[in-house]
Amino acid sequence: MKKQLEDLSKDQLIALFKQQQEQRDEKVVQLEDEVSYLKAQLAMFRRMQFGQKRERFEGDAHQTALPFEAAEQEVEEQQQEIKQKIEYVRQRPRHQGRAKLPGHLPVVEVEIHPEGDLSEMVCIGREVTEELDSEPARFFIRRYVRYKYAPKDKAGVVIGTLPERVIDKGIPGAGLLASILVDKYADHLPLYRQKQRFSREGISLASSTIEGWTKEALLKLEPLYEQLLFDTKAKGYLQVDESPIKVLDSDKKGATHQGYYWVYHSPLDKTVLFDYQPTRAAVGVKAMLDSFQGYLQTDGYAVYEKYGRKKEVTHLACWAHARREFERALDNDRARAERALTLIQLLYATERKAREEGLDARQIKELRLSESLPVLNELGKWIFKEIKNTLPKSQIGKAMAYAYARWDALSAYLYDGELQIDNNLVENAIRPLALGRKNYLFAGSHEAAKRAGMIYSFLAICKKHEVNPYQWLKYTLENIMSINHKNLKDLYPQNFKEKSNL
Incomplete structure (x- = not known):
């Protein structure tokens, strides 16, 4: 080794020395990191040994073994303490700022008379106390009984007409389907959790059954969504934004594809359209914006910039x-x-x-x-x-x-x-989608993402017009198959609100 060093030039010796110094410095840093880690581990073990964990889990050597029961005197003292707390809660003064109960809710009256013989007494008045209460969702079976009649003097039979069913020969009513869709897409409750709720009520349903109901109910909204798509294209002022949605890729098992909802908001009449496209490229907005004329408000994404430069468009930034x-x-x-x-x-x-x-x-x-x-x-x-x-x-x-x-x-x-x-109004319309993604993670297919976009559109409109989404959806499912196509717009949430206020 000494011979090798003697053969090196001065510059080579300096370079070798620097290299060795760097290696030593690197080793020192590694050792310092290791010492810090070991100190942290030691501190943790000390806390486990002498701190709260020991007090909680190691226990006292003189502690009574399980199972054990409290002494009778302690039981009596505890019961007396509970009694005092109950009395305190009963006698607490009411809060002066109590909210007024809604006037549209049904009222269930519970009459309470004094105990004892009241035959010799006269009622001189009453005091009324109200409370807001609730019951779990009530499931029931609607049974259609259609009677048949036959003329006495000639052949032929007549029977009562069965109302239009949302799912032909299916068992779910419009109310149940509306509840499932609102729970999933407005309240972000995945179908498997809804299935658990059904089970608690003694209703056994296969996952595939609930999924099938959801798909069929969404398909019924397709004509109304197509009308919304057509009307949105004709708006003269649109705010546009996009948001990702993961979609299962049918070509690769277990893999997901990054699709996008392009969201169009019309501030003047408060309508929202979720348009699913498999891509974020310019082709995603081609069908909607190629013929657009008017005010277009967007963020700085290059795809929008292109349309903002068109002669017929006035581009608004955010x-x-x-x-x-x-x-x-x-x-x-x-x-x-x-x-x-x-x-x-x-x-x-x-x-x-x-x-x-x-x-x-x-x-x-x-x-x-x-x-x-x-x-x-x-x-x-x-x-x-x-x-x-x-x-x-x-x-x-x-x-x-x-x-x-x-x-x-x-x-x-x-x-x-x-x-x-x-552009905050359109961003606000997208927020429910972000909450939904956290619960169901991805759409099952491109078609499923497209169908989800339909219900997201109408739920967003319901929110902007302060329409109860369940009531609107139930009404729409009951009437969309029988309504005249010329009156299809009557089923828009904003028009349903006007009708319900008449």
């Missing part, structure tokens, strides 16, 4: 997305990020003022031009000045570049008081 970029820059350049966020906050203060004062579209436009336009001019000039002295790859640089590249689209909401400052 201030919520622009704001998020500056929020991310707070750790990068707090001073300039806060300057931008303060100005953006003023834009939203104007929107809040318009809502609180209940202004109409014309008044909103005037308010924006007087209060928001000066803020936009100040923010735009500031970004134009600062972006020249900002590193493009820094987060503050990215935030400025995002707003700078879309400045016309970010300012376009000033054109009309009906336009929104951001």
